[in-house]
């Protein structure tokens with residue numbers, strides 16, 4: 001009789017091949033996707049989750065090993081997050097316990113909220129490339145058509161000892177969710193295709209509404225959400241309150257989703273007309 005308390009047999013090469021085949025298959029499948037979200041902070045995680053949840057193929061690219069960006073901590077290394085109404089409803093939806101600090105201001109536990117958000121993005125079907133940094137964009141004429149990536153350790157070493165060419169991934173749209181850096185949009189600034197004013201001084205009260213209001217396409221095929229919107233539009237920073245990250249991520253997913261559906265309809269009509 002089989003003893004089911006013992007591990008089943010697998011040798012070293014079997015383990016290596018299982019990892020390798022699974023990873024390369026996924027990378028092959030996602031060399032072309034509907035949307036690439038750059039940056040796995042709160043805004044990127046929500047944007048990716050909502051787009052994948054509506055049936056789109058979404059790849060999330062993150063330069064760190066861990067996902068979550070600034071969402072593990074609520075500011076000054078204290079792991080309690082604040083969100084203001086109405087954004088608390090998103091945390092409620094994904095099952096994050098909230099404490100009411102005062103009317104319209106809620107506190108969540110950072111590790112609990114962040115891990116739930118990551119899990120909900122993965123559950124929705126988002127695929128992740130971590131330890132991967134985007135250092136440029138693919139441009140097709142006047143439109144963004146993908147990202148140029150390399151391993152983070154390669155990017156972190158001096159060029160003279162890592163002459164490793166990057167590779168590129170194609171997508172219908174790219175979403176810059178890289179926080180204050182606005183890394184994807186910066187690639188256009190380097191070519192004088194866009195101006196990047198940088199974010200302004202902290203104003204909790206004004207910044208959150210402004211970031212959500214200005215969340216949109218910033219260049220054909222390139223969208224921004226979260227703190228990168230503040231950098232791209234010259235808006236105030238909001239400090240350690242995260243409601244605008246969640247609502248901005250949700251808003252960009254809605255705009256991108258509508259655009260992708262519209263493009264698919266036009267494509268179908270063209271095929272039928274042929």
Ligand code: 48F
Pocket residue numbers: 038039040041042043044061062063064067068069070071132133134135177178179180181183184225226227228237238239240241242245
């Ligand atoms: O900074 P981050 O959490 O961005 P966010 O979603 O949220 C901002 C808040 O955390 C906070 C705030 C509001 O309360 O002011 O700062 O806008 O996450 C950005 C993620 O993008 C990754 C980075 O490691 C982080 O996880 N990232 C940045 N540049 C690149 C990148 C790049 N070039 N390639 C890949 N990932």
